[in-house]
Every structure is written in C-alpha cells, then in structure tokens.
Amino acid sequence: xxxxxxxxxxxxxxxxxxxxxxxxxxxxxxxxxxxxxxxxxxxxxxxxxxxxxxxxxxxxxxxxxxxxxxxxxxxxxxxxxxxxxxx
Amino acid sequence: xxxxxxxxxxxxxxxxxxxxxxxxxxxxxxxxxxxxxxxxxxxxxxxxxxxxxxxxxxxxxxxxxxxxxxxxxxxxxxxxxxxxxxxxxxxxxxxxxxxxxxxxxxxxxxxxxxxxxxxxxxxxxxxxxxxxxxxxxxxxxxxxxxxxxxxxxxxxxxxxxxxxxxxxxxxxxxxxxxxxxxxxxxxxx
Numbered sequence: 001x002x003x004x005x006x007x008x009x010x011x012x013x014x015x016x017x018x019x020x021x022x023x024x025x026x027x028x029x030x031x032x033x034x035x036x037x038x039x040x041x042x043x044x045x046x047x048x049x050x051x052x053x054x055x056x057x058x059x060x061x062x063x064x065x066x067x068x069x070x071x072x073x074x075x076x077x078x079x080x081x082x083x084x085x086x087x
Numbered sequence: 088x089x090x091x092x093x094x095x096x097x098x099x100x101x102x103x104x105x106x107x108x109x110x111x112x113x114x115x116x117x118x119x120x121x122x123x124x125x126x127x128x129x130x131x132x133x134x135x136x137x138x139x140x141x142x143x144x145x146x147x148x149x150x151x152x153x154x155x156x157x158x159x160x161x162x163x164x165x166x167x168x169x170x171x172x173x174x175x176x177x178x179x180x181x182x183x184x185x186x187x188x189x190x191x192x193x194x195x196x197x198x199x200x201x202x203x204x205x206x207x208x209x210x211x212x213x214x215x216x217x218x219x220x221x222x223x224x225x226x227x228x229x230x231x232x233x234x235x236x237x238x239x240x241x242x243x244x245x246x247x248x249x250x251x252x253x254x255x256x257x258x259x260x261x262x263x264x265x266x267x268x269x270x271x272x273x274x275x276x
Contacts, residue, residue: 001184002193016187020256024237048192050199055190055263056231058206059216063232068115072133076115079137080107080144 003044008037015045019052092156100148107147111140114157117233118164124216124228125168134171139164158239161229165243172221183260190263197267205270215265223258230255 004012015038021027022035039045068076090109098106115136122135142163149159181189191197206212216224229240241251 002188012192013184013187016192017183017256020252020259026237026252044193047195047198048187048190051191051197051202051267052259052263054199054202054206055266056259058202058212058266059227059231059262060234062206062212063120063216063228068119072119072136073115075133076111076137076140077108080111080140 010038186260
C-alpha cells in the first residue's frame, strides 16, 4: 500500500482493516490502544481516519430525513384504508 | 410518555386502527428511506412502503415484533424490496488496500475537511451511494443511516456477525472512494 509504515508494532494496512471496528467501538482496550498509538505517529493514518469518519458522518447526516413527504404519506394512508385484516 | 412500539402493535393486533396509524407515523420515514435505497427508485420504494405496512397490519401480533419493531419492519420491507428490485449484483472483490488507496489513503490532498465540504454540495452523497452495488447500499443504510445494531443486521441479511462487519467495512471504504471521486470531479468543474 502506498506509504505503508510500521509504527508501534502495527502496519498501516492493519489500521485500515480495523477502522470500522474502531469507529463502532468494537475493539478491545489493547487493540484500541495500539491503533491509537500508531495513528498518533502516522500522518497518513491520521488523515485517512478523518476522511473515513467524514464519509460515514456525511452519509448519516445527509440521508437521515425526518419525515415522509406529505404526498407519500397521503398515498400510504389511502392504501391502508382498504383491507380488513386477514384471518 | 410515548406509547411503546410493543403496546401499539398489541393494540393494532386487536384491530385498533388509531394505534396502527401512530405506529405508521413513527416508522414510515425509516421504512421509506430504506426501501428507496434498496429497491432503487422512489416509485418502487412507495410500493414497498405500502406493502410493508399492509403486511405489518396483518401480522401485528407476530411475536418477532416484540423483540424490536424496527428490525422486524425492515425484515418485511426487505422481502418486499427484493421482490421489486430488478438486480442484486455482487461487488467486484478488491483488496482492502486497493479500496483504501481508492478512498484516498496516502493522498496528502484528500483531507477530512475536503470531504466535509464536498458533502455539503447538493446531491453528492446521494450520488456516491447510488454508485455502489445494491448490497453495499443496503448495509450502509441499515447500519449508518438507520443505525440498526450489527447483530440485527447480520440476522436480517443472513450473515455471521464477522461477515456483516466485513461487508460494512468494505462498503464504507467504497463510499469513501466514491466521495473522493466526486470531490475530484467537483474540483475539475
């Protein structure tokens, strides 16, 4: 991998492989500590960790709309008026 | 204090339409958003939305709903979405290192600030998501938009927890790669 380094006993490719688990809080204390120690000394991983987090954050904030559009809601209501429950 | 999903469904199972309306109001937007990205377009998503709540009305007494109404609803929506979606492609298998480089690892010009700025542009995040394979879109919407727990998503998709984590990580890297690509296009414009 471009710019691959080994810092704190961890290679950049190993940091890359663990990024999701890190951001989801799923790494154990030991693994998290090793990853954070690597990132403190590695500008590639620090920058890329930020890029990765920004992409996931953007997805959440841009797509998480608060409500159905009124027209969609009305058509849904109309459709749900129709059926008696199947028995 | 708001009424729990469990209580709304119990009342719905007894034929209480007002309770079911409240349940629809609470979860309709989530189901529509999920369906929009899995079914492929808004017309299909509306069909999925309507059929999902019809199915939910008919199955309101389903015991599985008591273990988490959102995950139960999404499982119904998924069944309906798969029926209408025309294509379920598999992403070409790339190594994590390859995906990392496409997403900007080692590129000093590609910074978190640049991603955040680009994401502010209208439609860019949606375009990046739309460019992914259906199974990548689905797991990103379930985990990062709807924020369902990994164990629920694994069960829903029929994956082990480890396979769910792996698919999520690759999908996030592919999203980051698409956003980087769009950042480049925006810069050239």
